[in-house]
Amino acid sequence: MYDLLIAPFVEFGFMQRALAGSLLLSLAACPVGVFLMLRRMSLTGDAMAHAILPGAAAGFLLYGLQIVPMTIGGLIAGVVVAIGAGAVSRFTLQKEDASMAAFYLISLALGVMIVSLRGSSVDLMHVLFGTVLALDDAALTLIAGISVVTLASLAIFWRALIAECLDPLFLRSVSRLGTPVHFLFLGLVVLNLVGGFQALGTLLSVGLMMLPAAAARFWTGRVITMCTLAVAIGIVSCLSGLLLSYHAALPSGPSIILSAGAVYLLSTLFGTRGAFLARIRHPHRHRTA
Template sequence: MLYDLIVAPFEFDFMRRALVGTLALALAAGPVGVFLMLRRMSLTGDAMAHALLPGAALGYLVYGLWLPAMTVGGLFVGIAVALLSGLVTRLTALKEDASLAGFYLVSLALGVTLVSLRGSNVDLLHVLFGSVLALDDAALFLIAGISSVTLVALALIYRPLVLECVDPGFLRSVSRAGGPAHIIFLALVVLNLVGGFQALGTLLAVGLMMLPATSARMWTAEITRLVITATLIGMGAGALGIVLSYHLSLPTGPCIILVAGIVYILSLAFGTAGGLVWRLLPQRHYAA
């Protein structure tokens, strides 16, 4: 019985590919999501995910559903939107969240329009929601490469990232590493969104970043534990979502994000580091 539920689905090659791709995505998306949350940039990740769509759509318009063209297009536009948003924030009265909101809304509308010029509704759904079960060797190598680069880069800029989350004023007083670390981090966010786009589409790619990270925060506040917990939650949600989608005949990408969402809701309720149940329980008072 247990074999049929858990192991049997992965007798198929496309299921194994989906599992490997999702685990590789979660390995890098977990730490990136934690730092997005700690830096109060959670919605920035969502806006940048939407901003990838015009570039991916241009690649699709010219070459069809060809991975390299859509990847390069999405990467180029994602970085361009991040830079333009920062420029607008510095040169105008708009804050970063407002400028990103403007760019991502325009990008989303433009991307959907571009895909509609050539493709069918099926192609549009593929771009918006991805196709985890259709990952090929090229997509797996891309995702694995992005995860490897992300982990190495995060290891190199870990200290300034943590300091900027905890005490940005102190970091500015002792080092100039904050600015370069921020730029590198934004590039890593775009890279991971491009990787997530291959499997989960532009609308769901950020889900594997933010839901595990916010769930982990309900269980611990220590940064190293946050990173480990978020990564494990992302991997578990990915594996369980793939299995459930197989048995219940549900779309795989949304199923993965729904599982992560269920973990998030349970964490909000029962998390030991700020969950609702623990807050409602009577606290012990110790007399001196």
């Protein structure tokens, strides 16, 4: 049991850094994912994950695989896409989901093109899918800083965030916090996707944000409990994914996301609000549906 579960994290420094980085990501990204889900903005998170790619790719083109330029580039690109999609939906007839889809598709293609100008297929895979086993001290410092900022912001604006999930129009009518909190939340989404990009790449970073949150929804209806459970699921997924990657010689990022996906599928079936128990508790509802 020791060799199976503990030895990899005791004997190898790269496994320790990978574990620390993924646990820090779980602490911050999973609660953000809960609020994304409650706002019915889950696919927006996926779009924003693609949106950071051209900025990160531009940083790579100019400075190589250095964390600071790629992070700054990703943040700038994410903000530009968020503002651009919002402006199109505000000043034209197009809805926000369509404008966001258009912007993220353009961003994805542009980012792949930029990486291809200088890098190899290996560099492209690194940008798209990350290398959690190659996290260094600078990446861990960045992820830790993002986690602290995220948790502090959630604690300070907790009630306003919940109010905006339930009734954003009411919040804006009774408080001036409505619009600032909305943009603050979008900033937290971009920030955590940039942090996740360092470990899981642009295509998979949203997985650790959304899958634990979606799984937690099948177990509880309380927001605070949902956030706590999502973090726990994220931590378990990271542990199991890293161990699976180590023992089976599989890619670490996809192993983490597939572990979270397995928890999600089990939750849909066996959660207290999942398919089986909900059918047992409310049989007439399912018969008449």
